Amino acid sequence: MAWDFSTEPQFQRQLDWMRGFVRERVWPLETVLDELGPEGLERAMAPLRDEVKARDLWAAHLDPKLGGQGFGQVKLGLMHEILGTSPIAPLAFGNAAPDSGNSEILAIAGTPEQKERYLYPLLEGDLKSAFSMTEPDTAGSDPTLLKTTAVRDGEEWVINGHKWFSSNGSIADFLIVMAVTNPDARPHQRASMLIVDADTPGVNVLRDVATMEHPWESFGRYGNHAEIVYQDVRVPPDALLGAEGAGFLIAQQRLYPGRIHHCMRWLGVAKRAFDMLCERSLYRYAHGSTLSGHQTVQNWIADSAAQLQAARLMTLQAAWKMDTDGVAAARQDIALIKFYGAQVLHDVIDRAIQAHGALGYSSDLPLEAMYRFARAARIYDGPDEVHRASVARQILRGYEPPLGEVPSEHVPTRREAARRQFADLLESVTAND
Numbered sequence: 001m002a003w004d005f006s007t008e009p010q011f012q013r014q015l016d017w018m019r020g021f022v023r024e025r026v027w028p029l030e031t032v033l034d035e036l037g038p039e040g041l042e043r044a045m046a047p048l049r050d051e052v053k054a055r056d057l058w059a060a061h062l063d064p065k066l067g068g069q070g071f072g073q074v075k076l077g078l079m080h081e082i083l084g085t086s087p088i089a090p091l092a093f094g095n096a097a098p099d100s101g102n103s104e105i106l107a108i109a110g111t112p113e114q115k116e117r118y119l120y121p122l123l124e125g126d127l128k129s130a131f132s133m134t135e136p137d138t139a140g141s142d143p144t145l146l147k148t149t150a151v152r153d154g155e156e157w158v159i160n161g162h163k164w165f166s167s168n169g170s171i172a173d174f175l176i177v178m179a180v181t182n183p184d185a186r187p188h189q190r191a192s193m194l195i196v197d198a199d200t201p202g203v204n205v206l207r208d209v210a211t212m213e214h215p216w217e218s219f220g221r222y223g224n225h226a227e228i229v230y231q232d233v234r235v236p237p238d239a240l241l242g243a244e245g246a247g248f249l250i251a252q253q254r255l256y257p258g259r260i261h262h263c264m265r266w267l268g269v270a271k272r273a274f275d276m277l278c279e280r281s282l283y284r285y286a287h288g289s290t291l292s293g294h295q296t297v298q299n300w301i302a303d304s305a306a307q308l309q310a311a312r313l314m315t316l317q318a319a320w321k322m323d324t325d326g327v328a329a330a331r332q333d334i335a336l337i338k339f340y341g342a343q344v345l346h347d348v349i350d351r352a353i354q355a356h357g358a359l360g361y362s363s364d365l366p367l368e369a370m371y372r373f374a375r376a377a378r379i380y381d382g383p384d385e386v387h388r389a390s391v392a393r394q395i396l397r398g399y400e401p402p403l404g405e406v407p408s409e410h411v412p413t414r415r416e417a418a419r420r421q422f423a424d425l426l427e428s429v430t431a432n433d
């Protein structure tokens with residue numbers, strides 16, 4: 001038997017250190033972000049990063065030969081659960097999105113020259129990157145519909161298209177652009193990825209889109225979601241990342257582990273909200289008792305604990321399957337936890353807000369920001385509905401319609417069959433009556 005839910009002691013010590021470090025050194029920074037500004041935040045992060053590197057926890061998602069730790073997905077998942085408790089913790093650990101995902105793409109598909117020029121400086125924090133796939137005019141949930149094109153003109157590729165929600169696009173030094181390079185190929189072989197330097201003529205960053213998370217339009221803010229028009233953008237042949245037509249393949253290699261990391265980070269956020277829910281229930285007094293004495297609040301606490309535990313086990317099991325059987329084998333588990341985890345995140349934060357009343361709605365607590373963050377989780381990396389549909393499709397492959405359209409559990413039909421199967425026995429029993 002190899003069922004085991006324990007963490008090896010040496011790694012547990014690393015996790016314990018991380019938990020204390022993130023809570024004591026990173027959480028306080030959250031409250032002075034506006035005063036620090038981007039430069040101040042960088043300065044605050046520098047000594048933290050040194051400590052993380054000294055503990056061998058820097059850029060842990062990468063291969064050891066790229067300066068990472070080569071941890072499997074389970075260990076990464078356990079780390080991300082802690083990092084998720086703060087939106088800025090990943091910055092201290094060298095795995096903040098989208099740079100972390102883009103570094104994985106470059107590690108998987110980049111040539112030695114591309115790694116030299118983009119990957120290593122990205123890992124050092126000397127460059128910033130964005131991933132530019134979603135378009136305002138086509139459904140991001142079905143990227144086979146992409147309209148952005150990259151057409152060969154002599155040696156060069158010429159890119160034309162309109163993208164948005166390219167996270168960090170307005171501060172990126174380079175963008176990884178997904179564009180159709182062969183419209184006549186099979187749907188999942190039409191697109192390729194190209195590396196585009198942000199200062200290439202024709203890369204027009206229009207704005208940082210105002211969102212529920214940052215409801216004011218801006219430009220050049222960290223964590224932005226940029227709208228970009230690519231107009232006759234000329235890039236050299238070596239801008240192609242991976243093989244021509246391999247865009248979807250590479251995207252999937254990046255997105256599957258990325259989803260597990262998201263789900264574990266969401267657990268970190270949800271657990272922080274859960275702690276606030278429990279704390280509030282113990283001191284707020286109304287209608288004859290503290291909130292903890294009211295059954296509805298008890299239900300919120302119990303339901304949240306059950307959902308958190310289920311989501312955690314589902315995520316870790318998906319991570320374990322990726323480590324043991326590979327990404328392809330874990331597809332269904334990853335899709336399951338992507339939509340279920342997003343729901344749990346939402347539900348727990350929602351209950352914590354409710355328990356805090358007006359205070360929960362105010363920005364005197366981090367709950368309202370968590371709530372806005374949670375809403376996006378149901379959309380990015382595939383909306384809930386797409387993952388549900390994918391899970392249902394995969395499950396249904398294991399079923400067949402019944403013969404003759406009678407359900408296979410139909411009792412009268414089964415009774416007839418049982419009577420035939422046990423005819424001798426039934427006859428002897430009735431004969432004895």
Ligand SMILES: Cc1cc2nc3c(=O)[nH]c(=O)nc-3n(C[C@H](O)[C@H](O)[C@H](O)COP(=O)(O)OP(=O)(O)OC[C@H]3O[C@@H](n4cnc5c(N)ncnc54)[C@H](O)[C@@H]3O)c2cc1C
Nearest residue numbers: 131132133134139140141165166167376380381382383385
């Ligand atoms: C915070 C955030 C960050 C993002 N960062 C990036 C980034 O860095 N780079 C990037 O390229 N993109 C990014 N995106 C975009 C994201 O990937 C897309 O929003 C997502 O893929 C959905 O595409 P869409 O917005 O075009 O919605 P659509 O594809 O138009 O879908 C709209 C809705 O249609 C419904 N729907 C779709 N398909 C089905 C179906 N099969 N069955 C039932 N209902 C369905 C769903 O309810 C879905 O929400 C980001 C988005 C957000 C919110």
